[in-house]
Structures are given as structure tokens and as C-alpha cells.
Amino acid sequence: MSMIVRVAARGDGVTDDGRHAAFAAPGDTLTETGGVVPGPHHQTPPCRHFPECGGCQLQHLDDETWGGFIIDRVASALDAHGIATTIRAPALSLPRTRRRATLHADGKGGRVALGFTEEKSHAIVDMRECHILAPELFALVAPLRSLLARLGLRRRADVQLTMTDRGADVLIAGFSPDGLAAAEAITAFAGTHGLARLSVDDGLGPETRWEPEPTTVTLGGVPVPFPPGGFLQATPEGEAALVAAVLEAVGTPAATADLFAGLGTFALALPGRVYAAEGARDAIGSLKAAANANQRLIFGEHRDLYRRPLIPAELDRFDAVVLDPPRAGARDQMEALTVTRAPVIAYVSCNPSSFARDAQILVEGGWRLDWIQPVGQFRWSTHVELAARFSR
Structure with missing residues (x-):
């Protein structure tokens, strides 16, 4: 008999001697024949479709263990790149809140x-x-x-x-x-x-x-035209947690660059003047229309940041940089961010692995990773999001 001590990245339980068991939670016992004896953190999955349905992978975990899984995912990604920092308790979205x-x-x-x-x-x-x-x-x-x-x-x-x-x-x-x-x-x-x-x-x-x-969808108190098939944070609570972390990270800058700005989730919440760059034409069009209609100091540019990242001279004009790239991360933008004179970076990520890779580039370039705020928007999923603060 072996004890399950953690949950691996794909949701399997792992024993102290390295054995894997599907749908096992820390505190469960794995028998010699591979059976799982539920422990104190193993809950009864509420949905009849679990585990066949791919919408959830972790319905057998209680919230304490799901939150621990999220922290472990982030810590493991950082450890693979030799980085350590403060990882806060995750903000977890409740059941039936996915919008x-x-x-x-x-x-x-x-x-x-x-x-x-x-x-x-x-x-x-x-x-x-x-x-x-x-x-x-x-x-x-x-x-x-x-x-x-x-x-x-x-x-x-x-x-x-x-x-x-x-x-x-x-x-x-x-x-x-x-x-x-x-x-x-x-x-x-x-x-x-x-x-x-x-x-x-x-x-x-x-x-x-x-x-x-x-x-429309309301972002930062502003109704924004919502294009068909547009991107929105998965839950209102998840969006609020990410926005709060970004605002805490940047403080009160007079001018901010918001890269991969989307519809303006962060741009419309930021103080001061904002430059917003986004590669999706319909999204940046909606953001510009909303900003103009509400007299917000936001300059939006349709710009593919993978093909044409901002250069240091452009970034040096700002007091803070916010970026929220797709799952692939923002490797092409990292070189310029490493040398910019902007004093703080707020990095929002939906992939701890690509985030850790980009974070290593910044840390090796002289930046400090101050803290990470994990967010669990995708209830009972292995999908992890986060917001982080970098400073000189």
C-alpha cells in the first residue's frame, strides 16, 4: 500500500514511491493491485459525465487540493528554469460561473x-x-x-x-x-x-x-462592442482577480503599454494614458471604438507582436508594461523588455511553462520576479492562469 502525495500535471495522483493512479487525490491509498482507497481530500464527483467528459479532469479533488495543484503547477514550471518567488493562494472560481x-x-x-x-x-x-x-x-x-x-x-x-x-x-x-x-x-x-x-x-x-x-461586454466600467467569437476571460471572478493583480503590480503609472490587449480587459482598467497593441483586427477595433466613445486616454494599434514586437525605444516611453500573450508566450518580445527602462512589468499568462521560460529571460536580464497570483478560472481543470509582477 502506498500513499498518494501529489497530483501530476495531467491530473494523475502520484505516490511517494513514484506510482501513478488516475483520479486519485493526496491522502488516498493505492493498493498493490492498483485500487484507490479514498482519503480525506477525495470528493465524490458531482457530475454524471465525469470522468468521460473532457471539460473537467479534477472533480475528484476538494478545493484545498485543487488549489494546491495549481500552486504546484506554477512552482514546478518555475523550478524547471531555476526561479523561485512568492506564490500566493490561488483565486478559485466557483461552480457554474463559466461564462x-x-x-x-x-x-x-x-x-x-x-x-x-x-x-x-x-x-x-x-x-x-x-x-x-x-x-x-x-x-x-x-x-x-x-x-x-x-x-x-x-x-x-x-x-x-x-x-x-x-x-x-x-x-x-x-x-x-x-x-x-x-x-x-x-x-x-x-x-x-x-x-x-x-x-x-x-x-x-x-x-x-x-x-x-x-x-457589448463591460470592461473597466466601459461597454465594449463584442465581436462574434471574441475572447473574454472565462469567469467574472477570474477576470476580477487578474485585473486586481495587474493594478496592484503597476501602481499608478502615468503611461502604460498594454501588449496583447484584446478587447481591453486591462487597458480599460488602467489609470493614466494607455497604449494598447493587439494583433486581432476586430478586437482592437472594438477597443478603440469603446475608448473613443467614452473619452478614455487609450491609443490602440493593430499590431502583430510576434512579427513586430515593440523595440526598447518604444517601451522606454512607459512607466509600466502589461502583457497577456496567448499560450505560446511572448519570447519575441522578451529581448526588448529585458533592456527597457520601464520600471515594472505585469505579466498575465494562461500557460505556466511558457511564462517560466519568459520569466527566466527577464530574471537573467536583471529583473526580479516579486510575486505570482495564480487564478483557477477553469473549474476542476488542469488549466492554470496567473498574474505576476517583475521589477528592477
Whole structure:
């Protein structure tokens, strides 16, 4: 018999002698035959679809252990690059608070399956309950299943759901039904369920089929036009935790560079003047429109920071730099950040591994990693986010 002492990066429990066991929690006992005897931190998974559904990997962990897993993920990534710092207690989002998700649909024999895919598989788990989606989004799952069947879905499609200021925004990608009957069905569905917008995308870009009023999301107290398929932090609590950490990190700068700015999650919350760079044209267009309409001191630029990162002379104009790159990180921007005269950097990341790689470049260039605030937005998932402060 061996004791489970930690949870590995992919969610397996690991014993003190290095054995792995699926769906085991620290404090569980692993028998010689591979059975798991639950311990004090092993909870009963609340969802009937666990563990088949790939939306969750850690429903068997209590919150204390899930938080410890998040800290361990960050610490392990830093340790691989020889970095140590203060890692704060993680901010954990509660069940049923996820306001953004992409589900998968498949129509066969007049029936439609709709849900997340199985772990490490393309097979769809036909969702009948969900403990992570906001109730407003989960309430659309069964009606959407019926709508897609009525519209004649006979192949794979993706359905992106996002809660906005005016209700749910639905984008159906990979399927574009035509004809009067389809238009009437979509209009009736959207009106009945109070959607903010319904769009379809057959591969040539989103086409809006229903939007009675402009769809917006409020960021930093400012309503921002929300493009179909746009990016939003997964939960309101997760967004608030990341914004609070960034504001704590930068203080009260007179001028800040916000790199990979998106729709303006951080730019619209920052004091002073803000330069916002973003490679997605629709996102930066929305941010500029919102900033101009609300007379915010934000200069937005459509700029691919992988092809054209800011150079030191540009960065030296700012009192602080904020960056929130995609999962690949911001390696191409690190060289200039290493030598900039800006005194503080707030780095937001959704990948501890690429963050640690970039952090090593900064630390070796003379920066100090002051602290990290982990965030668990993706409930019961191995996905980890964080915000960090670097200073000279």
C-alpha cells in the first residue's frame, strides 16, 4: 500500500514511491493491485459525465487540493528554469460561473449530440448536466440541440457560447443553414431564448443572423462592442482577480503599454494614458471604438507582436508594461523588455511553462520576479492562469 502525495500535471495522483493512479487525490491509498482507497481530500464527483467528459479532469479533488495543484503547477514550471518567488493562494472560481465555452455538435440519423469532447478524444459527450457552465448558458444546451436537428445538421460543428451584457451570444461554426425555413427557425429560437446575438460561420467569417441591439461586454466600467467569437476571460471572478493583480503590480503609472490587449480587459482598467497593441483586427477595433466613445486616454494599434514586437525605444516611453500573450508566450518580445527602462512589468499568462521560460529571460536580464497570483478560472481543470509582477 502506498500513499498518494501529489497530483501530476495531467491530473494523475502520484505516490511517494513514484506510482501513478488516475483520479486519485493526496491522502488516498493505492493498493498493490492498483485500487484507490479514498482519503480525506477525495470528493465524490458531482457530475454524471465525469470522468468521460473532457471539460473537467479534477472533480475528484476538494478545493484545498485543487488549489494546491495549481500552486504546484506554477512552482514546478518555475523550478524547471531555476526561479523561485512568492506564490500566493490561488483565486478559485466557483461552480457554474463559466461564462464562455465552446461546445461541439455532431448530427447523425436525425439526432444531434452536443457537449464537450471526451478527454483525449474527438468523441462528443452529449451533455445532460454541467457543473461548470453558468446556468444561463447550460439552459441553452437542450434547445440548441433541438434547433440544430431541426436545421438539418449532418456533420461536425462548433458552438461557442458567451454571456454578454445583453444575454447569450451564440456562434455556430462549420454549419451555415440557408433558406426561409432556417431563417424563421433561427429568429424564433433567438427571440424565445432572449439571445443577444446568433451568428453562423461557414469558414468565410461570422455572419450575424440575429442581433436586435448591439452586443457589448463591460470592461473597466466601459461597454465594449463584442465581436462574434471574441475572447473574454472565462469567469467574472477570474477576470476580477487578474485585473486586481495587474493594478496592484503597476501602481499608478502615468503611461502604460498594454501588449496583447484584446478587447481591453486591462487597458480599460488602467489609470493614466494607455497604449494598447493587439494583433486581432476586430478586437482592437472594438477597443478603440469603446475608448473613443467614452473619452478614455487609450491609443490602440493593430499590431502583430510576434512579427513586430515593440523595440526598447518604444517601451522606454512607459512607466509600466502589461502583457497577456496567448499560450505560446511572448519570447519575441522578451529581448526588448529585458533592456527597457520601464520600471515594472505585469505579466498575465494562461500557460505556466511558457511564462517560466519568459520569466527566466527577464530574471537573467536583471529583473526580479516579486510575486505570482495564480487564478483557477477553469473549474476542476488542469488549466492554470496567473498574474505576476517583475521589477528592477
